[in-house]
Amino acid sequence: MLCPMCGSVPTLPESRTKEHWHGVPTTDAQVPDEKFLVLINDLLASGEIPGLFADDELENVINGVRNEVKGARLQDTKENCWSFFIDRVRRQLKVVLCFSPVGSTLRVRARKFPALVNCTSIDWFHEWPEEALVSVSHRFLSEV
Numbered sequence: 001m002l003c004p005m006c007g008s009v010p011t012l013p014e015s016r017t018k019e020h021w022h023g024v025p026t027t028d029a030q031v032p033d034e035k036f037l038v039l040i041n042d043l044l045a046s047g048e049i050p051g052l053f054a055d056d057e058l059e060n061v062i063n064g065v066r067n068e069v070k071g072a073r074l075q076d077t078k079e080n081c082w083s084f085f086i087d088r089v090r091r092q093l094k095v096v097l098c099f100s101p102v103g104s105t106l107r108v109r110a111r112k113f114p115a116l117v118n119c120t121s122i123d124w125f126h127e128w129p130e131e132a133l134v135s136v137s138h139r140f141l142s143e144v
Contacts, residue, residue: 028099028106037113040095044115047090061085095120 031037039049053061062081065088074080097116099106101124110117 026097028097028109034109034112037109037116040097041113041115043093044095044119047086047093058082 042049062078062085065081065085066076069081069084070076072084074084097120099109099116
């Protein structure tokens with residue numbers, strides 16, 4: 001399966017490296033259907049999305065971690081391999097969501113999808129004064 005961000009075929013060890021990490025910030029305006037937030041809520045709350053993988057893909061995932069499961073001295077069963085994979089996803093997956101606090105949309109979504117608040121770190125960003133923006137840009141662009 002190709003990485004949708006760079007077109008390469010990541011192996012399990014490669015996908016764990018920082019060189020292959022990709023993030024796609026998603027804003028609340030890019031959520032046309034709240035079914036997407038159901039999936040994100042499930043992912044944040046449990047580390048998995050039920051039914052995400054077809055049976056053949058699930059077998060590929062299980063076979064991809066089988067040697068590592070054995071190396072961790074766990075019994076080589078489908079359940080242990082899946083649990084090993086999900087634990088890795090929980091530790092390594094980074095999700096970036098950008099929601100505006102203006103209006104009631106964030107408040108309503110936080111009630112409907114509690115993992116958006118309970119299972120995340122929230123950084124609030126306020127508008128920067130023009131003087132600060134110019135100062136920071138001069139500092140970083142002066143070396144270019």
